[in-house]
Amino acid sequence: MNKRSIVSLILLFLSTVACTRYVPVYPYGPGRPPGGHSGHSRGRSTSFFMASDRHENGQGNNLRALLDTAVKSSAVMPGVVILNGDHVGGGRTPHPDFTVSDIYQEIDSVLNTNTVDVILGYGSHDTGCTDGYEAFLSGPRRCDGYYVYGISFAQMSFATDSAAVAAIEAGRNADDSDEGHDGPPDGGGEPPSDGGQDGSPGPPPGGKGYSGLDTLDRRGLSAESATKNFSQWVGSLSDNAPIVVMSHMPLHAHRKDNLGASVWLKALKRAARRHDVIVLWAHNHTVEQGRPGEESSENAHIERSNYLLVPGDSIYVQSPVDSVSVGDVINFTYVNDGYLKLGYGSIVTFTDTRGDGRYDRMRIERFTVNPADSLIGTFGDTRWRNPYVTSLRY
DSSP: HHHHHHHHHHHHHHHHHOSSSSOOOOOOOOOSTTTOOOOTTTTEEEEEEBBBEEEEEEOOOHHHHHHHHHHHHHHHOEEEEEEEEEOBBBTTTTSSOHHHHHHHHHTTTOOOOOSEEEEEEOOOOOOTTTOOOGSOEEEEOOOSSSEEEEEEEHHHOOOOOOOHHHHHHHHHHHHHHTTOOSSOOOOSSSOOOOOOOOOOOOSSSSSSSOOOOGGGGTTTTSSSHHHHHHHHHHHHHHHHEEEEEEEOOSSBBSSSSSHHHHHHHHHHHHEEEEEEEEEEEOOGGGGOOOOOTTTTTHHHHHTTSSEEEEEEEOEEEEOTTOOOEEEEEOOSSSEEEEEEGGOOOEEEEEEEEESSOOOOOEEEEEESSSOOGGGGSTTTTTTOHHHHHHHHOO
């Protein structure tokens, strides 16, 4: 048994004896509760900053500069920072070892991490995290009047537990021959298509086995089991507070590597009958690339047309068969985190304008470290101007 397998077994044991609430590696410390403000008053608000795909490879990144720009430009101090996966890696070093303390230090240079809740999602390049899977959010976290729910990379990549188990087993065999695979190719392009010619689901995304840290996630191996846990949790809630769902993998069809998307769509639509649901997605870098006239502009348009979708909008969701997408209408908000490597991110603010203790308005504002970027005035190729402001329904 290799070292990684031993560590994974230890984490599995700890998860079975720990309480069901996620406990971060780095505590909040003294100060205000996680998520920002407390108390009930008219105009009360709380905010979180979001971005994804930092892809640090030892050459610096835009996290510190983007946080500083967003805070100064908005005059908003977020109580939560959400970074939605792929914190490192890419290119010739796809899965380097790293510690999340490096990320905390960058955030701490702008915000005080003793009073800000830092929530990390798990992406396809994050298997080298030396802090283990506990450093990432899986399942629910209660913030200031809203919830954040983390979906793992595998839980969106695989539609069924049997497909996930097959990929994990293939990953173990590959580990023995030093050919392990932690996730599909990244960088915004199309990964190899491995779907069955007869229309049946093909091998796992990327065509090889899977051995990411989330293979022993106690909330589910795939969309099949993870959505059951998600729906049970939603059903146990006694309030109608907003639910922010963070998934490194998107729902919409494009790269054919998110085969659990249609399963999650059903669960998210059920949850949105009683809650305002905001789904955060990442992974597909071309959302901030491929300007009009460039060679990659057609692929980029697919991503930018899904940058921000709202209740009543249409979406084409990836099915369990990699060559098939399914059209549907959503009843929740679906928004990209912002491609951090190129200097993009957003601040989301919930406000209680009535003073009844419930948030009734949401504002999403994009920011960039590139002041000359003419495209920051919109949310991709959607009809929505930046910032986007809407009323909450529940």
